[in-house]
Amino acid sequence: MQTVTFSSIGKPTDVLRVIEAPLPEPGPGEVRIKVIASPINPSDLLFVQNMYGTQPELPSGTGFEGVGIVDKLGEGVTMRTGIRVSFTAIGAWSEYVLANQRSLIPVPDALSDEVAAQLFVNPFSAYAMVEESGLQPGQWVLLTAAGSSFSKLVIQLCKMKGIQTIGTVRHNDLDHELKALGLTEIINTEKEKLTTRVKAITQGRGVSCVLEAVGGNTTSDALKCLAKGGTMLLYGVLSLQNPSLNAGLIIFRELTIKGFWLTDWMRRVDSQKRQSVARNVLTLLVSGQIQLPVEATYPLTDLKKAIEHSERAGRRGKILLKA
Template sequence: MKVIQFEQTGKPADILKPVDLPTPEPKAGQARVRVVASPINPSDLMFVQNRYGIRPQLPSLAGFEGMGVVDAVGEGVEISVGSRVSFTGLGSWGEFIIVHHKAVIPVPDAMTDDIAAQLFVNPFTAYAMVQDSGVPEGGWLMLTAAGSAFGKLVIQLCAKRGIKTIGTVRRDDLNDELTKLGLTEIINTETDDMATRIREITGGKGVPCVLDAVGGPTATEAMKCLGKGGVMLIYGLLSEQDPSLNVGLMIFRELTVKGFWLSDWMRRADAQVRQEVSKNVIEWLTTGDAQLPVEARYGLDQIAEAVEHADRPGRWGKILITP
């Protein structure tokens, strides 16, 4: 089988290569999935650069999620061969992958391959973070990098729940699309003073929660937008810069800054919560209400071009690997 592998960490386009490996057989509790499509997420690229929460054991496979068709199962696995599934597991950028049966989610016929390929990382993170934000219906939730695939999901989920959203962008070319998805207010970080705009929008109260993916100066300014007792949930570092924490603000506004990683959230959540989230996310994505656009598809032999495209500013949709 053909898979994407890297033997050293570094710039993804330089080190990711297609290689031929023997097709593995599933052991007890495992399923083998013939991969149909797998997205390129920021976490995938961070892992290849050794900047993620788990470290690659070299040589390493790449890609953390995807969708496909169950090809074979090991002992004790009840999933039927031929089932369409979404899955998580290292090595999704390949023709086949072995995954634990608990990391496989059967997807309904009404769900397209494109959406099923993106079912886990962004939708589950969006659902969990909006839950953890504690923002009620009618309240304000602020998010940085609003034009990202994740940001668009948060906007749509909040609109569905009646939560008002304020999103930051660096360019105005996606403003119309974001507004149609349900974004209430837009702040351009290149031309607007973030804290001033937030005071205008919220009548001086500030927002109760910020979801930050950028770090650096953007996160530093976003902290000033929090109201009394506000919380900033940091889930990414697109700027590759740490923010500066204003200790005075943290003390006198009683602010909380904490990290969010879906893997840890899933480990903390009990089985009932995980099942509820899975059910709600699948129902939400199957209705067709949520948009998960795909900008381009690449084969395994085009991996360098694919990861360069995924890292390109101004994308409007996800990049998929289609073995």
């Protein structure tokens, strides 16, 4: 089978290789999945650079989620083969992968492979973070990197809940799309001062919450946009730069800064909560109330082109790898 692997830490386009490998055999509690498609997420690329919460054990596969068909069962697994499932596992960029049976979500026929491939990382994160934020109808939330697949999901969820959204962009080529999804206000940080615009939009009150993914000066500026008692949820550092934080601002406005990592959130909540989120996300996707667009699909053999495409500014959808 073809699979993507790396033996040293580094830039993904430099260290990732597509190789031939024997079919893996499932152990107790595992299933083997014939992969149909898998997305390229920022976390996948950070993992290859050893800049993620999970450290690679070299040599390692990569890719954290996908959709496929259950092909073989390990000891103690009671489900049947032939079922189409969304899965999470290290090594999803492959023709076949092993996954723990607990990580599988059966996919309804109404859901396309392209949507099912993206079912876990962004939809679960968006749904969980909107809940974690405690935002109420009428309140404002600031989304940095508003053009990302994650932010587009948050925009749609907030629109459904009556939460008002401000999104930051560096280019205006996605403005029409973001407005169509329900984004209330757009700020181009290359042309406008973030804090000034947020103050004007919120009549001087500031936003109740910031969902921040950029790091560096963006984090520092976004913190100034919070209303008294507001919360910032940090879920990424796309700039790879650590922010400088104003301690006085945090103290006297009684601000809260929290990290959010879906892996830990899934461990922390009980199984009933996880199942509830899965049901709600599936319902929203099947009904078409939220969209997961795909911009392009590449075979594993075009891995380098796929990664380069995934890193382009102004993408209008996810990049998928198909085995």
